[in-house]
Amino acid sequence: MPLYRFKALTRDGSIVKDQVEFPDLRALYQYIQQEGLVLIKYSSRPVFPWDRLTFKGVSRPELAELCHNLALLVRGGVPLFQALRDLREATPNPRLKKALGVLLQEIRAGNPLSAGMEREKGVFPGIVRSLAALGEETGRLDHTLEEAAQHLYRIHTIITQTKRAMLYPAFVLVAMTGALLFWLLFVLPKILGLFAQMQVALPAPTRFLMVTVSFLQSYIPYLAGAAMVLLVTSLILYRRFPWFRLHIEKILLKLPVVSRVKRSSILAFFFEYLALLLGAGIDILRSFDIMAMNIQSELCKRIIREMREGVLRGEGFRDVASRSGLFSPLDLRMIAVGEETGRLVDQLRYLARHYYEIIQGLVETLSKILEPVLIVVTGLIFLLIVIALIGPIYELISQIH
Template sequence: MPLFDYRIRTPDGRTESGRAEAENAAALARRLNAGGTPPVGIESVTDPSGEGTGAGLRMRGGRPRHEDLELFCRQMHSLTRAGVPIVRGLQGIAETTHNARLSAALRGIAESLEAGRELHAAMREHSAVFPALLINMVRMGEDTGRMEETFEQLSFYLERERETRQQIKQATRYPIFVMTAILAAIAIINVVVIPAFAGMFERFDAELPLPTRILMATSAFTLDYWAWMLGGMVAAVLGFRQYTRSGDGRLWWDRIKLRLPVIGSILERALLARFARALTMATRSGVPILEGLDSIGRAVDNAWVADRVVHMREALERGESLGRAAAGTGLFTPLVLQMIAVGEETGQVDDMMEEVARFYEQEVDYELKNLSSALEPILISIVGAMVLVLALAIFLPMWDLAGAAL
């Protein structure tokens, strides 16, 4: 397990150092925070053999990982709670982070703050490093003077996002492996197996069944035009990526993703949980709901859901209630709409939206646990269809030839 050196701030304000093992820096930060000693800095160390622990001793390039941003928010929460000036805190975090791009961004932000700029404006200059939701939430925290709570909520939000992504990866690992094996098997059958049987069947000069002729024709086409097929697939992938990066293309693809069998409902519930959690943070930070929806609409990582949020905001501007505006989006279930209506009537929209987030998160957890079971019948059907095609295409003519010989 990776080894880390850490510095903590004790309840009486002193700074102490130590060394501990943890899965990663974020896990160690959570452990230290739970013990009432917020970390000031965390650095990975080498093991006794002199080799790296695998925790990222050298600076990494590229965009910061989700774990890097989560640790950044936890450290900022600890520093603001301890009363450390933001510029000094950013400089300290820049020295301890293992992502070169994040470190450079934090140093640039510290310089901008020293020049008199606001934190959210300085962070917006590094929008390639920090997500829009994080920047907008920092702006809300500055407007309300509740930076400590803002970073605490952001760290919890990012932690929940990381756990959901890990669950999705774990649940889809087996289906992806099976589908890869199936595609490899189809390629081997077309390139190796079918041509071998085709030569044997041609020597008998017998009329072959229709499934056999189709499979042989498919194999011959693949062998003759494989270069064109490969080029066509590459062009299709590049064209698809280019189209989905455009405004209309992204809106179309993000909507299609939510309608995919089995996993579409999981993605939709995860996005709605993210929306509800972000709206909870915004309302608890004292941000007006219209301004909060505007920020969340830009921050949600799905163009279709963002478009629905914009319609929801427009309905509120026309004077409609929050419940009616939410119902007009077509995103929420009747139970969730009822919860929103109750929150609006009681003046506790933030509490109800937190319950909505928990509801969707529980739904996501349940569906992820059953994802493999839901995909197994589909995978079995695909494998069964392959076996059936092979049986009809290969064994039928062999049986015919054996019957003719007898």
């Protein structure tokens, strides 16, 4: 499909410039006519791979706002084509503007909104595409788009809260490590060099500190290089190999503090996704497929596939969930009650709110819990350094007396 660049005149006399992919020149003329423009000039060329590259993506809040505004316009009686065109003119994001142009092309060609979203999978995740298709089938597009918007807002909040919970400990740990390395590499060598010139017997802590400082001074470039190589290699493996991500998640779920944050985040995602899809009328097997395609956690993906196979064999949702090892007895009890009473969606929504509140609580309390622990650890390290420095000074003073 060639890329057409054109300059046109609007009804109010202003000039607009744009570039859009069209199947042929006739499609361009139809677009100009429908937009009420007067074509001044145009040019066409093949679409190159770099034309599809964009440095700025579409964030989750931007997509949520788009779905919310589109739902409001459709609910207010605005034709879908006109609503998308208005939103395209209003958005400042070039990537989102391009995606909305694709949606307009599909609707202009007589295709549904979900067909355009399928062409722009990089912008519209699977859950949004599925909800849009469901809304078109049931005639409740405004409702499903609003559900998608609220879901994206909640998911963004969960991710933000989880990052905030992990950011403070990471920041403090990096600051502590930097301060300690500064002392070991720049401050202590000068002081310990003076002690080595003195004719005094050095205590064991001082000798140990001198050996440590000497080792770091000799091998710090190699250690830093090895750490950098390990970090880059880990990032490459994490991005490209699902098995590596799976093992990392299993390790995180065994760490004392991180495990609670990680587990709560995974379960909040799981229950939020499943409650939304089942509440929208999508059957549980299709819901599992959509979740497996869109959820980020490799561990959760594996559990979802295993649960889908169990349900496909005719087992109950609670039974397949109990074998995963991820869900707590409270989760399993709530799921069982939901299955027995026919209110599974309500129970899933309750569990999603429950774990969202847990994450919020962890964000508020984690810093209060870790701060004294980190202070004590830092204090002990510097106490050992002070003891190692005071020993030779005390020995020197004793010899003078």
